[in-house]
Amino acid sequence: MSKAERLTAAKAHQARMMREREIAHVLWKYGERGGEANIEAASTYFLAQANRWVLEQTEDTPENKASDADQAELKTMRKAAQDAIQAVRASYDAGTSPLEEMYLWSKRLVQAEADGATPEATKKFHTQHLQRMQQLNRLIEAKHGVGAVGGETNLLNASKFYLAEAEFLLARLSNPDSKDAEAMLAAARDAFQSVAELYRTSLGDLGETCVWSERWLTASLDSGIPVSTAYAEERDRIKEMRNQVEAKQQAGAPESGPDAMAIVQFYLTAADLQLSKHAN
Numbered sequence: 486m487s488k489a490e491r492l493t494a495a496k497a498h499q500a501r502m503m504r505e506r507e508i509a510h511v512l513w514k515y516g517e518r519g520g521e522a523n524i525e526a527a528s529t530y531f532l533a534q535a536n537r538w539v540l541e542q543t544e545d546t547p548e549n550k551a552s553d554a555d556q557a558e559l560k561t562m563r564k565a566a567q568d569a570i571q572a573v574r575a576s577y578d579a580g581t582s583p584l585e586e587m588y589l590w591s592k593r594l595v596q597a598e599a600d601g602a603t604p605e606a607t608k609k610f611h612t613q614h615l616q617r618m619q620q621l622n623r624l625i626e627a628k629h630g631v632g633a634v635g636g637e638t639n640l641l642n643a644s645k646f647y648l649a650e651a652e653f654l655l656a657r658l659s660n661p662d663s664k665d666a667e668a669m670l671a672a673a674r675d676a677f678q679s680v681a682e683l684y685r686t687s688l689g690d691l692g693e694t695c696v697w698s699e700r701w702l703t704a705s706l707d708s709g710i711p712v713s714t715a716y717a718e719e720r721d722r723i724k725e726m727r728n729q730v731e732a733k734q735q736a737g738a739p740e741s742g743p744d745a746m747a748i749v750q751f752y753l754t755a756a757d758l759q760l761s762k763h764a765n
Contacts, residue, residue, distance in 0.1 A: 488542060491542050492539070492542035492543065495535070495538040495539045495541070495542050496539055498535050498538065499532075499535040499536060499538070499539050501535075502528070502531045502532040502534075502535040503532055503535075505528050505531070505532075506528040506529065506531075506532040508528075509524050509525050509527075509528035510525065510528065512524075513525040521572070521576065521581075522568070522571075522572035522575075522576075523569055523572035523573045523575075523576055523582060523586070525568075525572075526565045526566075526568035526569035526572055527565070527569050529561065529565040529568075530561075530562050530565035530566055530569060530593065533558045533559075533561040533562045533565065534558075534562055536558045537555055537558045537559065537562075540552065540554055540555050540558070541555075551601060556601075559597065559600055559601070562593075562597045563594070563597045563598055566590060566593045566594035566597050567594060569590045569593075569594075570587075570590045570591060570594060570617075573586045573587055573590050574587065580634075580635075584621075584625070584635070584640050584643060584644065585643070585693075587617075587621055588618070588621070588643075588647045591614050591617045591618065592614065594610075594614070595610045595611055595613070595614040598610040599611070604658070607658060608655070608658050611651070611654055611655040611658060612655060614651050614654075614655075615648075615651040615652060615655050617651075618644075618647045618648045618650075618651040619648060619651075621644055621647060621648075622644040622645065622647065622648045624644075625640055625641050625643075625644040626641065626644070628640075629641045638679050639676065639679040639680050639683060639689075642672065642675040642676040642679050643676050645672040645675070645676070646669065646672035646673050646675075646676050646700065648672075649668040649669040649671075649672045650669050650672075650704075652668070652669075653665070653666050653668075653669050653707065664707065664708055664709035665708075666704055666707040666708035666709075667708060669704045669707065669708075670701070670704040670705060670707075670708045672704075673697065673700045673701040673703075673704040674701055674704075676697050676700070676701075677694070677697035677698050677700070677701050677722070680693050680694045680697050681694050681697075681698075681722075681726070684726075684729070684740070685729060687733075687738060687740055690740075691726065691730065691740065691745050691748055691749070692748055694726060695723065695726065695748060695749065695752045698719060698722045698723060698726070698752070699719070699752065701718075701719070701722070702715055702716065702718070702719040705718065712759070712763045713760060713763045713764070716756050716759045716760045716763065717760060719752075719756045720753065720756040720757065720760065723749055723752045723753045723756060724753065726749050726752075727746070727749040727750070727753060730745045730746055730749055731746075733745070734746075
């Protein structure tokens with residue numbers, strides 16, 4: 486993709502995020518559904534991120550030196566991520582936000598905070614992310630132990646992955662070549678298997694299942710499994726999901742709507758492209 490094509494794509498994304506931000510802000514201002522605090526913060530974050538992507542394609546700044554405009558957008562991202570974490574935690578406690586959002590916003594925050602930070606500060610930010618994931622894991626384990634809502638096996642496995650990944654990312658700051666990702670790999674596998682079973686029995690979400698397959702793939706690569714092997718395993722998992730989608734479509738299952746095949750085809754195409762790239 487040429488620089489001009491990347492700029493066109495970045496501007497198109499920026500326009501979409503600007504529209505989403507406008508809608509969310511109006512709804513937030515008038516206290517309407519769709520303008521909740523977490524959505525307001527998220528729309529601010531994603532617009533600032535989109536603005537940075539456009540700046541990357543239009544500014545000609547020296548290597549390792551960001552522009553004032555870029556730094557202003559990064560500051561906005563950091564503040565929005567902090568606001569989102571607080572809002573999502575409140576909505577999670579109220580039962581209106583999924584567990585995944587707690588993890589995603591913690592990770593977005595640490596990524597924004599670590600962007601351009603010193604090694605010492607980066608370690609501090611990752612330690613804070615780890616502490617948030619430890620707290621989250623303890624909460625889900627407690628719920629699971631008493632059979633409470635929010636402590637289901639798939640959520641417990643997810644929280645174990647969030648924690649293992651945070652531990653791995655922090656350790657890799659001291660040893661960038663570390664392949665000690667066995668705990669993360671095992672947690673990703675267990676999380677995928679639990680959500681895949683939910684989808685098989687029509688209780689789960691296809692997109693979520695594919696996301697966990699991708700996380701299993703990433704953990705495999707981080708643990709040192711050969712690239713071709715990791716992508717071949719990913720392709721096999723997605724092929725099985727495609728078979729399930731086809732079977733559900735033939736049976737007229739509601740979760741096998743027109744978007745289902747597009748979802749699995751996206752992940753399958755990505756795996757095939759990587760396998761082709763690393764064939765030799």
